[in-house]
Amino acid sequence: MQNADLEQAVEISNDIYWVGSGSKSFLSRNSYLRIFKGSGNVANMLIDPGPSSDLNDLITKTTQVLGDISKINMLFINHQDPDVVGNLPYLCKINPRNVVLATEDTWRLVSLNSPQVTFKAVERFKNFRVSLNTQPSHRLQFIPTPFCHFRGACMLYDLESRILFTGDFMGGIAALGLMATEDNWPGIKAFHQLYMPSNEAIRKAVQKIRELTPAPLMLAPQHGGIIQGELIPEFLSRMEELQVGLDIISSLEDKFPMLISAANEIVVVFKELCDEETSRQVLGYFDPDGSYPALVAMSQDGTVTDIKGEPVEVIEALIKVFLRNVPADRQNILKARMTRILLEHNLPPFDLLLAQQEASADFLLDEN
Numbered sequence: 304m305q306n307a308d309l310e311q312a313v314e315i316s317n318d319i320y321w322v323g324s325g326s327k328s329f330l331s332r333n334s335y336l337r338i339f340k341g342s343g344n345v346a347n348m349l350i351d352p353g354p355s356s357d358l359n360d361l362i363t364k365t366t367q368v369l370g371d372i373s374k375i376n377m378l379f380i381n382h383q384d385p386d387v388v389g390n391l392p393y394l395c396k397i398n399p400r401n402v403v404l405a406t407e408d409t410w411r412l413v414s415l416n417s418p419q420v421t422f423k424a425v426e427r428f429k430n431f432r433v434s435l436n437t438q439p440s441h442r443l444q445f446i447p448t449p450f451c452h453f454r455g456a457c458m459l460y461d462l463e464s465r466i467l468f469t470g471d472f473m474g475g476i477a478a479l480g481l482m483a484t485e486d487n488w489p490g491i492k493a494f495h496q497l498y499m500p501s502n503e504a505i506r507k508a509v510q511k512i513r514e515l516t517p518a519p520l521m522l523a524p525q526h527g528g529i530i531q532g533e534l535i536p537e538f539l540s541r542m543e544e545l546q547v548g549l550d551i552i553s554s555l556e557d558k559f560p561m562l563i564s565a566a567n568e569i570v571v572v573f574k575e576l577c578d579e580e581t582s583r584q585v586l587g588y589f590d591p592d593g594s595y596p597a598l599v600a601m602s603q604d605g606t607v608t609d610i611k612g613e614p615v616e617v618i619e620a621l622i623k624v625f626l627r628n629v630p631a632d633r634q635n636i637l638k639a640r641m642t643r644i645l646l647e648h649n650l651p652p653f654d655l656l657l658a659q660q661e662a663s664a665d666f667l668l669d670e671n
Contacts, residue, residue: 307481312336312364315529316464316521321481322349322364324357331478332357332386333525335468336365336375337461341437348377350459350468351525354389361390373397379404381470382453383412387525395420406447408455425457446511448472450504458508460515467519471498472508473538475527483528488538490527492545493598496612499547509539551613561648562614566599566607566621568644573625574605576633585628589621 307313313321318340323333334353339346347369353361365372372394378401380388395401395417405413407424414422425431425445434440444460451472459468475483475491483491499505512519522530522538530538546554574582582605589599598617600609610617622641629637 309481312367313481315481315523316466319461319464319466320364320368321529322361322368324353324360330476330526333523333527333529334361335523336368337464338368339435339437339441341439341441344435344437346377346435346437346441347375348379349375349394350379351381351387351470352378352390352394354386355393356389358390358393376400377402377404379459379468380409380413381405381458381468381525382456383409384453384471387470388413388417392417404445404459406455406457409453409457411455444515446515448504448508448511450500451508452498452500452504458511460519462517465517465520467512467515467522469522469524471525472505473522473527473530473542474524478527481529483530483534483538485534487528487530488541491538492541493612493616494526495542495545496547496551496616497598501548502543502546502550505545505547506543509543512539546613559610559614562610562618563607565644565648566610566618569618569621569625569641570605570607572637572640572644573629576629576637581628585624588624 309321309323315321315335318338320336320338321333322336323331325331332353333351334357335350337348337350339348349365362372365375369375375394376398378391378394380391380403391403391413395403399420402421402423403410403413403417404423404425407426410422410424425447428445431445431447432442433445434442442462444462446458446460446467448456448458448470450456451470456470456472458470458472460466461468471494473491475487475494477490479486495505512522519535520531522535524530552559570586573585577585586601586605589597589601598610598612599607599621600611602608625637625641626634
């Protein structure tokens with residue numbers, strides 16, 4: 304599946320298909336189609352139907368499997384964001400008999416822009432479990448994950464396939480394919496640092512995943528790669544220790560002004576050492592493209608005004624980009640001046656600077 308054609312629907316497990324979009328963009332959107340077959344009733348559930356901008360892809364891929372998108376008769380939504388529910392009004396119009404499953408907190412907001420359909424609150428099911436009226440019966444379990452990142456967020460566990468549909472939780476940016484690898488972790492980490500409010504909320508979600516019986520074979524998020532195998536316990540363990548949102552802001556409140564100041568001084572040095580066109584192009588990397596917020600907010604003149612995400616790691620990313628694009632004969636000068644700036648602001652000089660090209664300490668004096 305790692306090399307699957309993502310222009311087509313992809314079967315990730317028996318009767319479960321990825322029908323998402325944006326696989327080549329910074330922030331992919333994963334929608335999933337679950338077909339519950341039986342000798343009696345047949346349920347076709349769409350999980351996190353995605354934004355309206357992806358509707359054509361959703362229709363194409365779902366039709367490849369079902370023959371007609373109007374055959375979808377169940378919808379599960381993790382939370383209320385438009386990248387999750389944008390297609391919900393269309394799907395409910397073409398099949399008014401659709402049943403929508405979500406938490407009451409989620410539906411309270413979603414219902415403002417959706418037609419009258421049958422809504423089932425997951426809180427009303429005994430023990431957050433339901434058996435579908437199919438032959439044989441299929442079992443679903445709902446796992447609320449409050450404040451990951453929305454109060455009413457809720458995961459869906461398909462007990463037959465042992466796939467846990469996690470919504471934004473365990474999602475990531477810059478996906479490298481349909482299935483996650485170790486290389487996906489930086490994107491998962493950055494996504495959570497931007498969007499999750501606190502480590503406490505994350506720990507509670509991780510604990511709920513660890514308690515699932517039987518344990519999930521796959522974690523299928525709404526963004527990024529699908530996680531399976533040994534990466535599941537590994538990524539969950541890392542997630543438990545990850546500082547995000549308010550954790551980052553609280554821990555760096557005193558140093559934040561210094562980081563902004565240092566970042567701006569580094570930008571000035573980079574501009575001095577590069578030609579105007581290279582400088583303009585490189586600083587353009589940090590402009591938001593509308594699909595995901597820029598990690599560094601800059602004014603039109605290239606002044607850093609805000610840092611989003613984990614500030615120290617954002618500065619490291621800035622440094623990496625600058626070192627990669629400065630002329631080779633000026634790299635040592637840039638490293639020396641950046642290191643001096645960081646030290647003058649009582650900030651760590653970063654392992655990146657000290658390890659780059661195995662440079663020795665005398666590069667700190669190289670300014671000619």
